[in-house]
Amino acid sequence: MTTSTIKRSAPNRDCDLSQPLQDLNANEQLKQRSRYLRGNIAEGLKERLTGAVPGDDTLLMKFHGIYQQDDRDCRNDRAQRMLEPLYQFMVRLRIPGGVLSREQWQGLDAISRRYAERGLRITTRQTLQFHGIRKRELQAFMCAIRDIGLDTIAACGDDSRGVVCGANPALSAIHAEVAALARATSDRLIPRTGAYPEIWYGATPQPPKPQEDPLYGELYLPRKFKVGYVIPPANDIDIYGQDLGFIAVVEDRKLVGFNVCVGGGMGQLDTREDSYPRLAEQLGFIDSAEAPAFAEIVMGIQRDYGDRKDRHRARFKYTLDRLGNDWFLDTLAERRGQPLAPARAIRFTHNGDARGWQQGDDGLWHTTLQIDSGRIDHALRDQLQALFQQYGGRIRLTTNQNLQLTHVAPEEREAVQWRLEDLGLAERLQPDLQEAHTLSCVALPTCGLAMAEAERYTPDFLRVFNRLKEQHGLAQTPITLRISGCPNGCARPYLAEIALTGRAPGLYHLYLGGSFHGHRLAQLYASNANETRIVELLQPLFARYARQRQPQEHFGDFLVRAQLLNPSQPQAATP
Amino acid sequence: MNMATSLATRPLSEAQWQALQPLLRQLDSRQSLWLSGYLAARAEPAESLPLAANAAPPASILIAYGSETGNSEALAWQLAAQATARGIAHDIGNLATVRLRQLAKYQYLLLICSTHGDGDPPEPITAFHTALMEPRAARLPELAYAVLALGDSSYAQFCRTGQEFDERLAALGARALLPRQDCDVDYAEPARHWMSAALDALPQAGASAATVVATATTVAPVASAAQSYSKQRPLTVEVLNNVRLSAPQRRSATHHLELALDVPLPLQAGDAVGVLADNPPALVAAILDVLQLSAEQAVTLDGNAMPLVQALRQQRNLNVCSPRFLEAWATLSGSEELAGIVADSAAQKAFLRSHQLRDIAARYPAHPEPQALVDLLRPMQPRLYDLANSFDAVADELHLTVQHYRYAFGSREESGIASEYLVQLQPGDSLRLYPHRHARFQLPEDPQLPLILIAEGTGIAPYRAFIQHLRASGQHRRCWLLFAEQQFEQDFLYQRDWQQAQADGLLQHIDTVFYQDEPGRNLADLALADANRLRQWLDDGAHLYLCGDTVNLEACEQALQQHYDAQRDASARSWEQLSKDKRIHRNLY
Numbered sequence A: 001m002t003t004s005t006i007k008r009s010a011p012n013r014d015c016d017l018s019q020p021l022q023d024l025n026a027n028e029q030l031k032q033r034s035r036y037l038r039g040n041i042a043e044g045l046k047e048r049l050t051g052a053v054p055g056d057d058t059l060l061m062k063f064h065g066i067y068q069q070d071d072r073d074c075r076n077d078r079a080q081r082m083l084e085p086l087y088q089f090m091v092r093l094r095i096p097g098g099v100l101s102r103e104q105w106q107g108l109d110a111i112s113r114r115y116a117e118r119g120l121r122i123t124t125r126q127t128l129q130f131h132g133i134r135k136r137e138l139q140a141f142m143c144a145i146r147d148i149g150l151d152t153i154a155a156c157g158d159d160s161r162g163v164v165c166g167a168n169p170a171l172s173a174i175h176a177e178v179a180a181l182a183r184a185t186s187d188r189l190i191p192r193t194g195a196y197p198e199i200w201y202g203a204t205p206q207p208p209k210p211q212e213d214p215l216y217g218e219l220y221l222p223r224k225f226k227v228g229y230v231i232p233p234a235n236d237i238d239i240y241g242q243d244l245g246f247i248a249v250v251e252d253r254k255l256v257g258f259n260v261c262v263g264g265g266m267g268q269l270d271t272r273e274d275s276y277p278r279l280a281e282q283l284g285f286i287d288s289a290e291a292p293a294f295a296e297i298v299m300g301i302q303r304d305y306g307d308r309k310d311r312h313r314a315r316f317k318y319t320l321d322r323l324g325n326d327w328f329l330d331t332l333a334e335r336r337g338q339p340l341a342p343a344r345a346i347r348f349t350h351n352g353d354a355r356g357w358q359q360g361d362d363g364l365w366h367t368t369l370q371i372d373s374g375r376i377d378h379a380l381r382d383q384l385q386a387l388f389q390q391y392g393g394r395i396r397l398t399t400n401q402n403l404q405l406t407h408v409a410p411e412e413r414e415a416v417q418w419r420l421e422d423l424g425l426a427e428r429l430q431p432d433l434q435e436a437h438t439l440s441c442v443a444l445p446t447c448g449l450a451m452a453e454a455e456r457y458t459p460d461f462l463r464v465f466n467r468l469k470e471q472h473g474l475a476q477t478p479i480t481l482r483i484s485g486c487p488n489g490c491a492r493p494y495l496a497e498i499a500l501t502g503r504a505p506g507l508y509h510l511y512l513g514g515s516f517h518g519h520r521l522a523q524l525y526a527s528n529a530n531e532t533r534i535v536e537l538l539q540p541l542f543a544r545y546a547r548q549r550q551p552q553e554h555f556g557d558f559l560v561r562a563q564l565l566n567p568s569q570p571q572a573a574t575p
Numbered sequence B: 001m002n003m004a005t006s007l008a009t010r011p012l013s014e015a016q017w018q019a020l021q022p023l024l025r026q027l028d029s030r031q032s033l034w035l036s037g038y039l040a041a042r043a044e045p046a047e048s049l050p051l052a053a054n055a056a057p058p059a060s061i062l063i064a065y066g067s068e069t070g071n072s073e074a075l076a077w078q079l080a081a082q083a084t085a086r087g088i089a090h091d092i093g094n095l096a097t098v099r100l101r102q103l104a105k106y107q108y109l110l111l112i113c114s115t116h117g118d119g120d121p122p123e124p125i126t127a128f129h130t131a132l133m134e135p136r137a138a139r140l141p142e143l144a145y146a147v148l149a150l151g152d153s154s155y156a157q158f159c160r161t162g163q164e165f166d167e168r169l170a171a172l173g174a175r176a177l178l179p180r181q182d183c184d185v186d187y188a189e190p191a192r193h194w195m196s197a198a199l200d201a202l203p204q205a206g207a208s209a210a211t212v213v214a215t216a217t218t219v220a221p222v223a224s225a226a227q228s229y230s231k232q233r234p235l236t237v238e239v240l241n242n243v244r245l246s247a248p249q250r251r252s253a254t255h256h257l258e259l260a261l262d263v264p265l266p267l268q269a270g271d272a273v274g275v276l277a278d279n280p281p282a283l284v285a286a287i288l289d290v291l292q293l294s295a296e297q298a299v300t301l302d303g304n305a306m307p308l309v310q311a312l313r314q315q316r317n318l319n320v321c322s323p324r325f326l327e328a329w330a331t332l333s334g335s336e337e338l339a340g341i342v343a344d345s346a347a348q349k350a351f352l353r354s355h356q357l358r359d360i361a362a363r364y365p366a367h368p369e370p371q372a373l374v375d376l377l378r379p380m381q382p383r384l385y386d387l388a389n390s391f392d393a394v395a396d397e398l399h400l401t402v403q404h405y406r407y408a409f410g411s412r413e414e415s416g417i418a419s420e421y422l423v424q425l426q427p428g429d430s431l432r433l434y435p436h437r438h439a440r441f442q443l444p445e446d447p448q449l450p451l452i453l454i455a456e457g458t459g460i461a462p463y464r465a466f467i468q469h470l471r472a473s474g475q476h477r478r479c480w481l482l483f484a485e486q487q488f489e490q491d492f493l494y495q496r497d498w499q500q501a502q503a504d505g506l507l508q509h510i511d512t513v514f515y516q517d518e519p520g521r522n523l524a525d526l527a528l529a530d531a532n533r534l535r536q537w538l539d540d541g542a543h544l545y546l547c548g549d550t551v552n553l554e555a556c557e558q559a560l561q562q563h564y565d566a567q568r569d570a571s572a573r574s575w576e577q578l579s580k581d582k583r584i585h586r587n588l589y
């Protein structure tokens, strides 16, 4: 640890906020011109010649939780037909900690039927996405979301994204405390601009006030900023993939505070050397009550020092690598008024969700419904609709793209179990072991960045993968597997034991050697491999693992121990 | 076609050029054609316009690109800018819209193209790539080319598309100007070298001091035979492309047809062609079958001998029968029932409305002689289809917008003969047609007058031609398009063209109504939503056009007329007067 009394040389500020606007990235200038995220969105929505929102406004709409997309499956066909692409919008909700009431679920169900396509989609940051919303219905959709007590503020954009919160069903009181802090953090960090109610709810437009968004200013953040809370021993949220992570430190069944870690991120570009996934580093400890204010300080540092010239290098992880941990700790101590205390001991065992019924220390019951790739298609939506017609508990979405039934009273538990069985949902409580350890991102046809299939390919790949595991007697061994349609890593592939990241239709980079609890980065093992090649490559590794593993040893750990990964040792986080 | 206009260096002084402009703007395409021929003839012998007549024809250079994420495209524009700076006239084209047959018109091709997928061409240029790779692709012996291939060496099929183009062009007899340059993701440097080498390899601007670059794509070649095509002497044209514009689930689909035009037709925007369709082969066979006639028997029509099958296929209407036919058939079949129907004129009318030839032949069997049969049947009438392109934008093609017509007939659904024939045509098929002028559906001569263009469905076709013409002739009129169809997402015919026209300032306003999206709203509501604009434009001398379905457009006009006449000042002209002034143009069917 450094002490704040030692003054270091001034950090290099030639790419941050302190530079003249005209030297910064075009996106910065756009934000500045946008009158606190208003732009011309309201006018663009009225333009009837196109299903798109004209000009640069799509960038601003992200701050409001809305992505313009088009159905890539019919892009070519429509171009032939001299039609514009089938423009549509993906809307992501802000649900800090992923908690919903039964009534909210019913509302979301109805909204998805009325406005969206392909059901609902639980994301790897425990919220919901709707796909396929059309421009002319966007405002009505947003009002419908408001009417059930939810919003989409900052679900995307250069701001504080959805704050995630892990689970520990056994420690109910602590979970409640941490979840409340996650919500408080989200509420504290979201933009305050009046643009949102004006554009989406039809509030009377006001001229922008001088300090309309005090936390952000006109330029907002250089890039997205992700905060997460986790309660060991589960690392369900993948704390080492967050820009800022709070790891609950529990002593004597009491929350004493958080170890904080900074600078995680998955995204990378295959075309740039200076682009890489990075694990968050654990740097110290804070009292629990301080967490939301602490998050604001860290975000402020990134706001002021993050790279605003090169958008790819604008994430907090690069700011830290550019200016160094010592600089960060000094700046933090200065803004916070005291240095960080040393981190406490913590231990993670896995990064999946707990399975089966679990009882909390308050006597209430919790369980997880497996949702493959988080996709609630029309059939599953109907099943859930029936389930939630009567239900006294709460609903929680997980960062493993699952849906949990929580806070079920002991007297209701049996009835819920029966209903799950009646509706054909019970098998989701004890899913196929491999499915339960698999994540995949949305990719085609909606994601504009996808280079290969992910969500739609996963069932096919799993069949092949499971057969391979069976051949080696590994059917009962969980292996974390993650598939993403491009190197951005929305399914957090670089934290899995095995990962595929899309390169072109049918071709993937194969990454191996992450840890079962997500504290070590997987390494690139093969480039541009198709399915046959991937199987060929895994075959001998599974064979050796089956023969030579130690008791309880996970696949990723084995690969590292047996030095089967080339070339250097993989990078691992501190604990 | 999405090519930027050629850069022309002119042998005229600025003053001469300026003096010429007002005249040129007034010429329609036939007049331009005439004038070009006149001037060319006047230029002989060589002294009066030495360069145009003597110098080698200007090198025609195409800079073409295939791009998915924009890198190749950006480089192509960079190259174009450098060429311009060196005074090298050229066209620039996106392979997404360039046609293979257009390549043959160029002597030089500078091609920049990336590779995508797993060694695949960029998505937008798939059609071009496929066409070039086809075994029967035309040879290109006159072409010299250079290829800059963009790629990423971390893919197995590095720069595959560029390589394919290179090899294929060579195989087709084209000559490489310089070796292909393959570029990795850091392409800036090698691209820069290649560009300057490629430009060095082209004939330089200085070489022939005043190269005249004919705007070849905008002037149709002169041909004397043009006027003589008619219903009787139709022109046979080849189908280049047939695109279904409607969604697959739509029953009455609208198609966009592109036909090769190797001789010019004396037509311009607003005109149409008459199409001579064939009856469906299955219908012809069914009729031969029910009448037990042999296909090969000879018959004579208008003095021409031909086999019966051809007469039935091409010359006779096999659906709708005439009263004369029915009378003759009553005799031929000896049916008393039919004779009874024929005797009562009301019954006869009703009968003919509900029975087509094959119904009659099946119900009242008869065995006419082949010649008697064809003499009794009504001749096949040509059907008119409006031009959907302007020859001054795309000179050597003819575009049609055709809706597959379907109607209920008794308990079955029937397809319109000509429209079904047209929408089923495949590239490479041929088709007979002749020019048809619409003297009353032309653009006003005065280039200042605003246009109000109202269409439903295929009625949009002539407006596409109008807009292409305005663009090509550099006219800046105020234009307002009002369009009705079924569904915004599936039926916005030529949506991209209208978006482009609006972005380019050719169309000031576009209003649409899609019946399924907004039930109850119609074209008149659309126009009257901005009634002030309508009045203002008409006061400014606007011409108003109505095109498409007769019933709906007549209803629209009536509503507009009522509103207009009720609101107008005493001094303003009435709708009827506007109509008499030939400011209301109708093309209804």
Ligand code: SRM
Binding pocket: A067, A069, A090, A092, A122, A123, A124, A125, A126, A127, A128, A129, A155, A161, A162, A226, A238, A241, A264, A265, A266, A267, A268, A315, A374, A401, A440, A441, A442, A443, A446, A447, A448, A449, A488, A489, A490, A491, A492
């Ligand atoms: C839905 C979701 C994946 C899923 O299957 O669940 C998702 C989907 C998309 N992500 Fe993501 N990301 C999702 C979690 C993540 C994660 C995981 C996490 O945060 O724990 C990451 C890695 C962590 C990180 O941020 O580094 C992630 C890293 C990215 C990146 C790379 C960012 C970078 O700085 O390198 C992009 C691309 C970008 O922002 O330029 C991206 C962009 C996208 C977009 C919006 C594509 C776009 O920008 O046009 C995808 C929308 C696809 C669609 O059609 O729905 N997404 N994305 C996740 C939604 C999370 C949420 O609710 O907020």
Ligand SMILES: Cc1cc2nc3c(=O)[nH]c(=O)nc-3n(C[C@H](O)[C@H](O)[C@H](O)COP(=O)(O)OP(=O)(O)OC[C@H]3O[C@@H](n4cnc5c(N)ncnc54)[C@H](O)[C@@H]3O)c2cc1C
Binding pocket: B272, B319, B320, B352, B353, B354, B355, B356, B383, B384, B385, B386, B387, B401, B402, B403, B404, B405, B407, B409, B415, B416, B417, B418, B419, B420, B458, B459, B461, B587, B588, B589
């Ligand atoms: C000036 C002009 C321009 C045109 N431009 C276009 C254009 O750009 N695009 C376009 O798609 N169309 C256009 N049309 C319409 C086109 O010419 C055809 O009329 C249309 O395609 C239908 O022709 P068809 O041969 O397919 O149908 P047909 O086989 O001729 O049948 C169509 C009509 O005949 C009736 N019919 C036929 N047989 C019977 C029967 N036995 N009993 C009762 N009714 C019967 C149908 O009810 C219907 O009214 C235009 C027409 C005109 C006059």
Ligand SMILES: Cc1cc2nc3c(=O)[nH]c(=O)nc-3n(C[C@H](O)[C@H](O)[C@H](O)COP(=O)(O)O)c2cc1C
Binding pocket: A451, A503, A504, A505, B066, B067, B068, B069, B070, B071, B072, B073, B113, B114, B115, B116, B117, B118, B119, B120, B122, B150, B151, B152, B153, B155, B156, B157, B158, B159, B160, B185
């Ligand atoms: C999904 C995808 C697949 C690609 N596949 C290949 C490939 O197979 N071979 C290759 O040489 N380059 C490949 N590339 C790299 C592109 O050719 C390269 O990025 C090029 O600069 C793109 O140029 P453009 O923007 O003009 O399309 C691929 C790129 C993407 C995004």
Ligand code: SF4
Binding pocket: A441, A442, A443, A444, A447, A448, A449, A450, A451, A454, A484, A485, A486, A487, A488, A489, A490, A491
């Ligand atoms: S990983 Fe890539 S393909 Fe998948 S959702 Fe994220 S951006 Fe899209």
